[in-house]
Amino acid sequence: MKLVRFGPAGSEKPGIVDGDGTIRDLSSIVDDLTGDALSPAGLERLRGVDPASLPAAPSGARLGPCVPMPYNFLAIGLNYADHAAETGSPIPAEPILFNKAPTSISGPNDDIVLLKDSVKTDWEVELAFVIGTECFNVPADKALDHVAGYCLCNDVSERFWQTESTGQWVKGKSAPTYGPVGPWLVTADEIADPQNLAMHLDVNGKRMQTGSTTTMIFGVIELIAYASRFMKLLPGDIVTTGTPPGVGLGMKPPVFLKAGDVVELSMEGLGEQRQKVVAP
Structure with a gap:
C-alpha cells in the first residue's frame, strides 16, 4: 500500500x-x-x-508528511563510504546516530525555508523507514518485523551550524522544513529489498546525486538492531539512513542552496519530491 x-x-x-x-x-x-x-x-x-x-481527496490537495510529527526523528551520518570520502571523513566503524528535531518534518513539496543567517544549507537524498511497533533491544533477525514502511527523505542540512559552530549536528539539521518526508509511506511488503533502491537528486535541473542503497555501509537491519540498544523507538518514529555522494559540501568549490533554487529528488518505488527554496 x-x-x-x-x-x-x-x-x-x-x-x-x-x-x-x-x-x-x-x-x-x-x-x-x-x-x-x-x-x-x-x-x-x-x-x-x-x-x-472511499471518497477521493480534493484535486490538487497538498501532500503533507506521510506520517505525523514523530516522537523521534533519528538520522544516520556518513553511511555511504563515498559520501564520507567527499566530506573528508573516515568511514565510521559503527553507525553515527544524531537527531533531527521532530518539528523539522514537512511535506514532500513544501518550500524549504532557509534559516535566518543561513550560509551553507545543503541537500541529502535519503531512504527513511518508519517504525510500526515498539522497538527496544531488537535482535537483527527480528529487526524488519518492526518496520511499517519506507519513504523518501531530504535531510536538509545547514553545514556551518552542523560542523563549524561547535560541531553539534542537531543544530544544523533541525530547522522547520528541513525534514521533507513522503510523498508516500510505502508499506514494507511492497519493498522487496530496501538495500537495492536507486535514488537521485537535482538542483535547478542539474543532477547532483546519483546513488543506490546497495552502497550503504550499515543497512536497515543493522541500524534497527544498533539504535534500539540505546533508545526505544515508537510507532511512527522516522529513521533516515544517510546519503550517497554529491552533496553541496563535497563540491569543489562547495555549492549551497539559495532562495529561488528548486530541489527535486526521487527514489525507486518511493516517489518524488520537489521543493522551492525561499528566504526566511
Whole structure:
C-alpha cells in the first residue's frame, strides 16, 4: 500500500493511493497514520478496505508528511563510504546516530525555508523507514518485523551550524522544513529489498546525486538492531539512513542552496519530491 496524508499543514487527513493513482480519504477508517494504524494488525485492516468505497481527496490537495510529527526523528551520518570520502571523513566503524528535531518534518513539496543567517544549507537524498511497533533491544533477525514502511527523505542540512559552530549536528539539521518526508509511506511488503533502491537528486535541473542503497555501509537491519540498544523507538518514529555522494559540501568549490533554487529528488518505488527554496 501507498499511504499518504493530505490537506493543509496541521490539518492533514490520512489517505491511500488506489490503483489509478487517486488519493482516497481514509479518515472514516483511521484518525491518522500513527500508533495502532501502523502496527501489523492496523496495516492488515487497511489492506482489507476497498479504496473505491472511499471518497477521493480534493484535486490538487497538498501532500503533507506521510506520517505525523514523530516522537523521534533519528538520522544516520556518513553511511555511504563515498559520501564520507567527499566530506573528508573516515568511514565510521559503527553507525553515527544524531537527531533531527521532530518539528523539522514537512511535506514532500513544501518550500524549504532557509534559516535566518543561513550560509551553507545543503541537500541529502535519503531512504527513511518508519517504525510500526515498539522497538527496544531488537535482535537483527527480528529487526524488519518492526518496520511499517519506507519513504523518501531530504535531510536538509545547514553545514556551518552542523560542523563549524561547535560541531553539534542537531543544530544544523533541525530547522522547520528541513525534514521533507513522503510523498508516500510505502508499506514494507511492497519493498522487496530496501538495500537495492536507486535514488537521485537535482538542483535547478542539474543532477547532483546519483546513488543506490546497495552502497550503504550499515543497512536497515543493522541500524534497527544498533539504535534500539540505546533508545526505544515508537510507532511512527522516522529513521533516515544517510546519503550517497554529491552533496553541496563535497563540491569543489562547495555549492549551497539559495532562495529561488528548486530541489527535486526521487527514489525507486518511493516517489518524488520537489521543493522551492525561499528566504526566511
